Amino acid sequence: xxxxxxxxxxxxxxxxxxxxxxxxxxxxxxxxxxxxxxxxxxxxxxxxxxxxxxxxxxxxxxxxxxxxxxxxxxxxxxxxxxxxxxxxxxxxxxxxxxxxxxxxxxxxxxxxxxxxxxxxxxxxxxxxxxxxxxxxxxxxxxxxxxxxxxxxxxxxxxxxxxxxxxxxxxxxxxxxxxxxxxxxxxxxxxxxxxxxxxxxxxxxxxxxxxxxxxxxxxxxxxxxxxxxxxxxxxxxxxxxxxxxxxxxxxxxxxx
Amino acid sequence: xxxxxxxxxxxxxxxxxxxxxxxxxxxxxxxxxxxxxxxxxxxxxxxxxxxxxxxxxxxxxxxxxxxxxxxxxxxxxxxxxxxxxxxxxxxxxxxxxxxxxxxxxxxxxxxxxxxxxxxxxxxxxxxxxxxxxxxxxxxxxxxxxxxxxxxxxxxxxxxxxxxxxxxxxxxxxxxxxxxxxxxxxxxxxxxxxxxxxxxxxxxxxxxxxxxxxxxxxxxxx
Numbered sequence: 001x002x003x004x005x006x007x008x009x010x011x012x013x014x015x016x017x018x019x020x021x022x023x024x025x026x027x028x029x030x031x032x033x034x035x036x037x038x039x040x041x042x043x044x045x046x047x048x049x050x051x052x053x054x055x056x057x058x059x060x061x062x063x064x065x066x067x068x069x070x071x072x073x074x075x076x077x078x079x080x081x082x083x084x085x086x087x088x089x090x091x092x093x094x095x096x097x098x099x100x101x102x103x104x105x106x107x108x109x110x111x112x113x114x115x116x117x118x119x120x121x122x123x124x125x126x127x128x129x130x131x132x133x134x135x136x137x138x139x140x141x142x143x144x145x146x147x148x149x150x151x152x153x154x155x156x157x158x159x160x161x162x163x164x165x166x167x168x169x170x171x172x173x174x175x176x177x178x179x180x181x182x183x184x185x186x187x188x189x190x191x192x193x194x195x196x197x198x199x200x201x202x203x204x205x206x207x208x209x210x211x212x213x214x215x216x217x218x219x220x221x222x223x224x225x226x227x228x229x230x231x232x233x234x235x236x237x238x239x240x241x242x243x244x245x246x247x248x249x250x251x252x253x254x255x
Numbered sequence: 256x257x258x259x260x261x262x263x264x265x266x267x268x269x270x271x272x273x274x275x276x277x278x279x280x281x282x283x284x285x286x287x288x289x290x291x292x293x294x295x296x297x298x299x300x301x302x303x304x305x306x307x308x309x310x311x312x313x314x315x316x317x318x319x320x321x322x323x324x325x326x327x328x329x330x331x332x333x334x335x336x337x338x339x340x341x342x343x344x345x346x347x348x349x350x351x352x353x354x355x356x357x358x359x360x361x362x363x364x365x366x367x368x369x370x371x372x373x374x375x376x377x378x379x380x381x382x383x384x385x386x387x388x389x390x391x392x393x394x395x396x397x398x399x400x401x402x403x404x405x406x407x408x409x410x411x412x413x414x415x416x417x418x419x420x421x422x423x424x425x426x427x428x429x430x431x432x433x434x435x436x437x438x439x440x441x442x443x444x445x446x447x448x449x450x451x452x453x454x455x456x457x458x459x460x461x462x463x464x465x466x467x468x469x470x471x472x473x474x475x476x
Contacts, residue, residue, distance in 0.1 A: 081381075081382055084377065085379065089375065099394045109380070112389050143470075143473075186434055
């Protein structure tokens with residue numbers, strides 16, 4: 001008999017109102033080790049807010065978050081900072097540190113947060129950049145990189161912290177169509193390597209091929225939840241399916 | 256031309272004054288800038304209560320004449336049992352005044368940094384202090400540097416007010432000679448030239464600093 005392991009991340013009853021408008025209305029889900037869950041839904045559904053509530057960049061009004069069975073005490077600064085180190089985040093618009101080159105972007109948190117020595121942090125940063133195929137671009141500044149390269153640096157930066165889970169907030173939405181592929185391929189490698197991830201995206205093809213589960217969000221709640229086949233197959237009669245076929249009409253995906 | 260007047264009286268006195276001016280300007284400039292960085296950051300990202308206090312400081316020191324501040328430090332503080340010598344009072348006054356002005360330039364720089372920079376740092380577990388010191392302030396400083404340089408150039412010139420509270424620097428030494436010899440035009444022309452040289456050197460250093468901290472993507476290519 002196998003012992004049921006607790007989920008690596010459990011999010012329960014997250015509520016958030018911003019400017020008097022309820023953005024999240026009691027959202028709950030959990031994530032097992034090695035799973036990739038994809039968050040889809042129309043813009044304004046609350047996907048970004050949900051992801052930022054998970055690591056308390058936006059403090060939720062209500063709700064609880066557990067990492068490996070331990071509830072995160074977001075009010076205790078030390079606990080919060082320790083928790084965030086274990087949760088990598090990728091943003092839609094990259095948010096690379098503009099004053100640092102690619103290498104320093106990856107190394108700075110290792111030095112300042114993980115207190116690594118400079119040479120050690122440097123070596124680790126170089127290794128992470130090589131992992132995302134940017135070993136030769138390490139001395140370039142964000143302004144000198146393409147969108148796809150910037151997003152790969154930001155993935156390297158998150159991975160250098162050895163996160164237990166990754167939150168990816170529409171990582172390809174700000175990219176030119178011809179640059180989406182290089183970022184998706186890095187994410188695909190991560191998924192195959194067993195990284196636990198929650199990914200907000202509009203890349204339906206990618207979702208179909210890699211997601212363990214799809215969460216469809218609208219108006220601040222998860223209204224549908226299931227495997228990609230259940231929700232997105234042509235025969236499925238779901239809100240998700242409906243939304244995705246409309247997306248497909250709008251964009252021709254480059255997969 | 257009466258070269259003896261210049262070589263035996265004016266130039267030695269002004270050089271003596273110049274040394275004192277430099278002794279006033281360098282600590283005031285450096286500490287004033289550091290104070291401005293701290294105050295500017297608190298005014299932008301501080302706890303609301305601290306923010307109010309920092310704003311109040313900036314309002315008072317930007318809102319009152321420097322001469323008034325110097326008089327209060329030198330002649331007013333003894334009423335509270337605090338005795339500062341003229342040099343210390345002058346440096347304190349300059350630091351507090353230039354810190355208030357610097358804080359405004361720094362604040363402008365900080366407000367221009369996109370929120371994503373803050374989010375990215377915090378998402379990796381940076382504390383608020385480290386987010387500021389490693390990510391936000393270094394970027395804001397680059398944008399504030401031209402303004403801060405302006406303030407340092409002002410400081411070089413308003414350091415001449417030190418002589419009013421008996422800290423005899425460049426202007427003070429010159430004024431003594433001018434009063435004694437009644438050769439105001441010559442004396443103040445030479446003093447003006449001294450300041451021009453000081454400001455030129457400061458501008459040169461500031462320009463080198465801007466070049467040193469230049470980063471692709473900030474300003475023109």
